[in-house]
Amino acid sequence: MKNFLLLLLIFPLLTSCIKKSAPEKLRIDGSEARENFGKEIIISPMDNVTIGSHLVTISPQDENTTYTISGYFDGQIVTSTKNTVIKLHNAYLENTSGKPALRCKAKTEVSSTNGTTNYIVSRGRGWAKNAALLSLGGLILGGSGTLYVNGKICHGIEAENVKIKGTGTLYVQGTKRGSALCCDNFTVEADKSFSAYFLNAKNGIKADETMNIASGNFYLYNNEIALKTDLNMEAPDRNHGITITGGKFHTYKNTILFITEQGAYNNIGATFAEESDI
Numbered sequence: 001m002k003n004f005l006l007l008l009l010i011f012p013l014l015t016s017c018i019k020k021s022a023p024e025k026l027r028i029d030g031s032e033a034r035e036n037f038g039k040e041i042i043i044s045p046m047d048n049v050t051i052g053s054h055l056v057t058i059s060p061q062d063e064n065t066t067y068t069i070s071g072y073f074d075g076q077i078v079t080s081t082k083n084t085v086i087k088l089h090n091a092y093l094e095n096t097s098g099k100p101a102l103r104c105k106a107k108t109e110v111s112s113t114n115g116t117t118n119y120i121v122s123r124g125r126g127w128a129k130n131a132a133l134l135s136l137g138g139l140i141l142g143g144s145g146t147l148y149v150n151g152k153i154c155h156g157i158e159a160e161n162v163k164i165k166g167t168g169t170l171y172v173q174g175t176k177r178g179s180a181l182c183c184d185n186f187t188v189e190a191d192k193s194f195s196a197y198f199l200n201a202k203n204g205i206k207a208d209e210t211m212n213i214a215s216g217n218f219y220l221y222n223n224e225i226a227l228k229t230d231l232n233m234e235a236p237d238r239n240h241g242i243t244i245t246g247g248k249f250h251t252y253k254n255t256i257l258f259i260t261e262q263g264a265y266n267n268i269g270a271t272f273a274e275e276s277d278i
Contacts, residue, residue: 028173048061073094107138112143118145119149147170163187165192175200179203190246197221218250229241249273
């Protein structure tokens with residue numbers, strides 16, 4: 001316990017003190033933008049798609065089938081086939097019942113198309129541990145557009161294993177009792193140039209097991225803990241650790257930079273900059 005408390009004290013001191021101006025985008029709202037997406041959802045193709053009043057099911061017979069979604073939908077969209085690709089093309093997906101707006105029962109890729117702005121939002125009275133985007137398997141986030149994910153119930157995104165790729169911009173907001181991104185393992189491979197914001201949550205990125213980050217532009221703003229894994233005392237049968245070999249990290253108003261098992265934080269090639277108020 002003494003070692004753990006010591007880690008909590010020294011981790012915030014390990015960031016660099018380069019001062020920059022924090023970008024203005026510190027909170028995801030989207031309520032005004034909602035009016036610009038119309039009142040109907042458009043999905044292409046329509047093969048193996050069922051649309052109800054508050055439920056859309058996408059169940060292609062084959063893996064690696066791509067669906068493009070545009071427009072507005074209030075309810076839950078469910079994918080059930082492994083490796084389905086969901087491309088968002090100016091889409092606003094929300095669930096005002098408090099449940100996930102997009103629920104993936106198997107490994108799924110969610111991407112935003114170039115030049116578009118997209119939202120995935122969960123709000124309303126809700127379910128204690130729900131996320132706006134929930135994947136029961138692996139989740140890949142990509143594309144070259146802009147995607148806002150706002151989990152107003154608990155988490156922004158929750159999945160088993162998460163990878164980010166592409167050249168777009170991702171904003172993910174959780175709550176002070178959840179995480180912006182919650183997963184088992186978080187991975188970013190080399191040579192990725194996306195920008196990802198993790199905002200306003202108890203944890204910016206929480207991986208129960210490991211984080212392995214080799215590239216990307218990260219903005220970790222206003223979180224109690226910016227980067228967190230479980231500890232051995234919580235899950236002794238799993239590996240825990242944070243390995244960062246590349247990427248740029250911008251931090252702002254996080255109480256603690258990271259928590260992981262003692263000796264399991266390795267920053268080999270990333271740069272960290274603590275930003276200041278404008």
